[in-house]
Amino acid sequence: MLPKKEIATHKLTIYDVAKEANVGVGTVSRVLNNHPSVAPETRKRVKDVAERLNYQPHTYAQRLAKRQSETLSAIIPFFTNYFFIEILQGVQDRISQLGYDLVLYGVNNIDQVEGYVSRALQRGRVDGILLFSMKIPEKVIVRLQETNVPVVLVDTVSPHFDSISVANVDGAYAATTHLIELGRRPVGMVNAQLVSAPAIERLQGYKHALEIHGISFSEDLVKTGCTMKQDGFNREAGYEAMSDFIKMGPEMPKAFFVSSDIQAMGAIAALSENEMRVPDDISIVGFDDIELARHLKLTTMRQPMYQMGILAVDRMVARMSNPDLEILHTTFSPTLIVRESCGALRNSDGLVTAKSKLR
């Protein structure tokens, strides 16, 4: 038998503190909220009493009276895993610095989004909503707009809301250019499903890079696996796409821009099963720079994920304090992280050069 707990956690209210400190409840409240118009000595006395009694204001009574919840909700697609988790860290860190709470809704398939949005929209529940990497159903957009709750989008864009994202076309352009300058040709692309905005934009960047370098684009050199989950941003799809390329035989590209690191992982696996080595035989550059990429020594386009999380919260705060702000789209430029998967070397000047150029 467990011994019954003695500590009754006597519920003490602001009235108890007020009585004990010989002041009114208003004064106690003012002290606790750092309102300036309290005499220093009174302030001290109240503080001492509150501390001695170990008084904790009741969270929800405060929120009700203050008419704000001091909480933000994040609706994230759980399935994006490696990517979102890093952004989430930034979000959570910043939110807790602000003394806010983060309530998390993880969606496993897109149909859940509406339900969670409804929930988050319940009167008073949250002060703002962060929506991660997903295309938002029109229906949901409408509801969000009707209620006037601050929304910021992360890794998606919509004309109706603030957003934090990454310059996909620039990134793809840079990645492809890197490959082109390495001299390995032709340069192919492993892409995700074209239903997703990032996939479309990254393809655009790829094409643009070819164009700039006077290389004509060929449909045959970009492939997408057919595993649909996560819009094709998954390992299997990368594996499938690369397997398709391998069937081309000697015609196959010698360098690939892959639209995400996780796909690159699959692609590399397919390659190695066919006795082709990276970077010896094939060059690869990925996108995202998830933690894995470092492990794989994958050259990739880094998205500043943690930073994006921080910024998303900051933007949210800004919008909360001034709802009439113009809608702002913040775009990060991904940076090229050169590791070993494409055969580039850092020479003594610290400059990036291509092996193929050196011979």
Added chain:
Amino acid sequence: MLPKKEIATHKLTIYDVAKEANVGVGTVSRVLNNHPSVAPETRKRVKDVAERLNYQPHTYAQRLAKRQSETLSAIIPFFTNYFFIEILQGVQDRISQLGYDLVLYGVNNIDQVEGYVSRALQRGRVDGILLFSMKIPEKVIVRLQETNVPVVLVDTVSPHFDSISVANVDGAYAATTHLIELGRRPVGMVNAQLVSAPAIERLQGYKHALEIHGISFSEDLVKTGCTMKQDGFNREAGYEAMSDFIKMGPEMPKAFFVSSDIQAMGAIAALSENEMRVPDDISIVGFDDIELARHLKLTTMRQPMYQMGILAVDRMVARMSNPDLEILHTTFSPTLIVRESCGALRNSDGLVTAKSKLR
């Protein structure tokens, strides 16, 4: 200039609904909370009105009046990444099935725990606390006990609280046994820092397996990398440990039990840099079965992470409704997932056999 929003989101309260439906507020409340004693027709009328007006009860007023928050908080070490995220999915899914909210506190270093616990402990804020994979400072334990808030531990154990965890020694035993039966000897171990309970227990299981098979234990055959972060459950530590083993030259073990998949990843990298292949030259079995393990074709001990999350919430619910429950420790047995990293083959009977035995 943005057009000013017209929709004033008129704040309607339960009184408005009551007036419109021609009933008292008590009745409205009863309808909305599915209290039985309401006449069916009244119920319908109120429901219709509420729907027509699109009435949303105010979350915090409810919580204040009901004296419960319908939210749980999870304090997770962000740095455990791949592992916790899968548990978190289970937790979140179940919590939202219950109509509860999940507030997330991510700790990046152990010192933050106390602060987050204090926050979670604030009067009324949450109905229960889930603590993930960390040894809890004594100080915190005391506070937790004083307040009488339900706590359930996930992937840690303490005599004072319910817990959901995995039978580390059994798992390590099974993994090591698998390796031993494969016939590759000697069998070494790459472990994490012995400050962490799982590391200690997994070592125990490893020793036990040796003992059972009449193999004497040697200190030299278990190594730990010195990268301390995450208590050594990280890729670098695995890499370092394996590099140390490699220095042993021909004496080095031919098979390894590695205390986590992520370390196994590092270990494999070290091996491949030294021209040793898995499983051709060296056998490896990991622990956890994170998503990555599948990618790596790593034989490993699976922890049912999602299930653990579900169960943690269920236990929480049970304890919330009956605080006098005896403390319960739920332990899952990890199961051996045979993939390709140890050279075991499935023969036609579906049985697992070792290559080395076959020759």
Added chain:
DNA sequence: TCCTTCTTTGGAAGCACTTCCAGGCTAAAT
């Protein structure tokens, strides 16, 4: 000394619910 202004304070009136209590009805029982 008297008036004005500023600081500090107490406490009532919200905030938006839930819940308990008492009373009005109806229907069953005597």
Added chain:
DNA sequence: ATTTAGCCTGGAAGTGCTTCCAAAGAAGGA
């Protein structure tokens, strides 16, 4: 017909804060 029991219902009294308003007192100015 009268009592009893039970179902519905309205609304007052919480729930524990914040904030506004009025007022008391102190300080400064004339």
